[in-house]
Amino acid sequence: MNIGKTNTLKISEHNSSGLILVDENGEKAFLPKIFASESSLIGDEMEVFVYQDDDKLKATTEKANAEVGEFAVMTCVQSLPSGAFMDWGIIKDLFVPYKQQKSKIVEGKRYLVYVYVDEILGLITGTTKFKRNPQYENLPFKKGDKVNLILMGESELGWNVVINKEYIGLIYASDVYKKLYPLSEELGYIKTIREDGKIDVSLQPEGYENIDEFQKIILEKLQQNYGLLYVSDKSDPEEIKQELQMSKKNFKKAIGGLYKDKKIEIFEDKIRLI
DSSP: OOTTSEEEEEEEEEETTEEEEEOTTOOEEEEEGGGSOTTOOTTOEEEEEEEEETTEEEEESSOOSOOTTOEEEEEEEEEETTEEEEOOSSSSOEEEEGGGOSSOOOTTOEEEEEEEEOTTTOOEEEESOOOSSOOOSSOSOOTTOEEEEEEEEEOSSEEEEEETTTEEEEEEGGGOOSOOOTTOEEEEEEEEEOTTSOEEEESSOOSGGGHHHHHHHHHHHHHHTTTEESOOTTSOHHHHHHHHSSOHHHHHHHHHHHHHTTSEEEOSSOEEEO
């Protein structure tokens, strides 16, 4: 039984309170009646999330915000001297002990939380303390992969981010072309996996094979501005960044393609839709 994760279990018993589910080793978890279907039969398989409650294993068909080994943004529902209870997305809240809080968690506020199993107590636990830019091995990414990001916070180098809920990476300040906010979500692209196992991420795809996305942004912006934009290949990179949220390099590639396709005209200080 993988606690804190989604398991596929078989129904072994019915009772007035719910269902008893078992894994292939015979370990049991209880599914309360509110999550059980009346049509469920002994031997049927169910996909459920397994958690601990009063030293017993329970199951739910609800989806947790984060499983063990994952990060998620959670809201504090109760803060006590001993720790804080976070909305986990399921019937049971996730406990973050006081010693696992980077700063005191305040009720009603949102925090980035990592879910793990405490090695001493064997309990599913949350923490807001985690390593910045850790080193990884055997990463399931390659350069250019599109990924989901949670923005952790700004640093001297740029923005620390969570990648696909499991890995910590970095967006360098030079690759930031729009206003970013902590705990918000963005789409990103794997830029570099370094020899030391650290991950660099970009908010925009790289290379000519992705130039269509930039061309689409430029065309949409032109249409919104009556076919005229006061930026060109002579413009300052900061102007292009403010106007289109892209680098000058990608902008030049994109307008070059649009010009070749006779979709725009390029002037000294502007571009115009044909």
